[in-house]
Amino acid sequence: MMLFLFLLVGISHVWVNSKRTQIGYSLSHIKKEIGQIREYNRKLKLEIASLKSPESLEKKAGKEFGLRYPLPKQIVFLP
Numbered sequence: 690m691m692l693f694l695f696l697l698v699g700i701s702h703v704w705v706n707s708k709r710t711q712i713g714y715s716l717s718h719i720k721k722e723i724g725q726i727r728e729y730n731r732k733l734k735l736e737i738a739s740l741k742s743p744e745s746l747e748k749k750a751g752k753e754f755g756l757r758y759p760l761p762k763q764i765v766f767l768p
Contacts, residue, residue, distance in 0.1 A: 739745055750756040
């Protein structure tokens with residue numbers, strides 16, 4: 690009976706350590722993914738800031754839409 694309990698405790702110990710190792714690997718992988726996602730998010734925020742800049746908007750308006758500043762005679766002031 691004691692041998693059976695000793696074996697059971699030993700097997701349980703090995704199983705728990707195995708699970709702990711697996712969870713550690715999973716946690717490490719998830720932390721790495723979180724770091725990659727945060728870096729990607731940081732780059733996207735920089736890109737958004739760049740695209741919202743007045744210089745970028747003027748450049749895009751001219752190249753993609755053919756817009757330009759109006760000539761003085763095209764400006765009409767209303768009273």
